[in-house]
Amino acid sequence: MSDATTTETPALPGDGLREGVVDRMRDALGSSLIDSLVKPGDDVWVRVATDAWREAGRVLRDVVGCEYFCFLSAIDWMPSPYGKGEDDPTQPPPERKTDIVQGYAGGETRMQVFARVTNTDLHFGVTIKADVPDENPVVDSWIPNYAGANWHERECHEMFGIGFTGHPDLRNMYLPTGFEGYPLRKDFPLLARMVKPWPGIADVEPLPDESSEGDATAEGGES
């Protein structure tokens, strides 16, 4: 069996390499690269303009050399109006934060698409984000760049209601056709928690050796 290869551990990515990624993307995209963040020893995030989403993918593939497509998805930055679904239904709902705060590399809209691609030769990955317009949540499809984006965009369309221009077939993968609502948006309630209130702390049994000092033994003694 001569099919095997030896393992020489190649050099692991340095932060210089990550800075270089941002520079090369800025050279290729110009002002369309809006923001970037390099966390030392960790990872690199970039944010591009919505119009440049597909072009940025091409730059990542051809210029930066990230040929390996990892995933594509979206984030809804709005805080959930339902919290963790643990409210007592007999009480009025508590006050919750409603301000939208985006994560690394900033943002201006409620929803963002983000994707991750990897350079398998130089061993680094890039997380790339783009804002999705609030009133018309549509971005370009990444299928011309990475064929594997097909299913990820279908999933994203189904779960977040984001459209992808140029996608051939945005059918539902999981939900029945005609399902209303977008389950992974924060304003979509988790129905299981709405139908039957979360029992919460009441059913937590104290561990045998911790019963004396337990700080979770409130709420009645039926346990």
Next chain:
Amino acid sequence: MTSTIDHLDDRQKLSYIAAQAADARLNVELETEGMTLNIGPQHPATHGTLRIICRLDGEQVVWAEPSAGYMHRGYEKLTEVRSFPQVTALVNRIDWLGSFANEVPFILAAEKLMGVEAPPRAQVIRTILFELSRIANVGLFLGDLGVQLGAVTPVFMAFRDREHVLNLIEGATGGRFHPNFDRIGGLYKDLPAGWIAETRLAMKRLRRFCDEMDELLFGNEIFQARLRGIGVIPADVAKQYGLSGANLRASGVDWDLRRDQQLPLSYDKIDWKVWTHPDGDSYARCWVRLQETREATLIVDRLLDILPSGPIMAKVPRIIKVPEGEAWVSTENPLGEMGYYVVSKNDLGPFRCKIRSASFNNVSIVPWVLRGVYVPDVIAILASLYFILGDIDR
């Protein structure tokens, strides 16, 4: 067309053209409307409930479309209403054959955000259990592969020897299938007495199992004929679709997340080998998996040699609150790259947790790879791609 017959003399040309014409006539006469063949949702080759709709022209598949979603459990939504320690109980149901391996990247992502690192002993035990889940998972694949190609014996051998691994996992964690053993900052419990000796014994048995499979299956002529040259995936296509794990390495891409990234796991402390194969066909995928299973037993053995003593839990607060930030951690799971993109808002649970599972990408290549293959090869290709339905739908 002319180029293929240029080198022929006139007589041969005439007979060639006549043969082509006859072929064409036959095709016209036999032309049917094409048939739609429905494979699944319940089919042994799908490891769960995946339905594949194939449009056939004669014996050839002209179009294929997998239809997943029969087992969607909405884990990404559920993680948003769970606390960080509770998430492991959910995610180890994603790839149910190697469930401990599902917990590790999530815990590592949470640890990364918190700036906590597990103590060395916990890291080594984590890595050992991770490799044991790989053996439990891929060992079953090797047996199941035989069934799908018409050989029944290997599956019994696989179940027989996988039992040793499941017993080990049960001995250490208390759960055969859903250990829920990994904690932020370390592990729930230390190893029980006698576990190390048992493990060494079991690894010896597993290596014998791998040798048996090597001879019984991979040396078998029918097995080779069914898999060699079938379902070839070139390296650039594999990367575009995000194939990972053995599927990617079988296309000649030397990429293994155990070696190629820095994680607080113990792979860099021992000597081991990444297996690749240049062919990219179904045989290569199966062969790489066999080698990886054998390599995993060696990794376990070597990690047991360097198992340090010490605590298994780092100092973490009793109520775990993860600071604001985003983290991506992926590991080389039995099925391929599995990762979690965790967004935390300084809360008890994740704000958003994107679960990147290996099979989702591995199956998304099915329409590409099935185009033009013959019907009997469909099952062989699906078997060699190796996916688990929980890992597609999440």
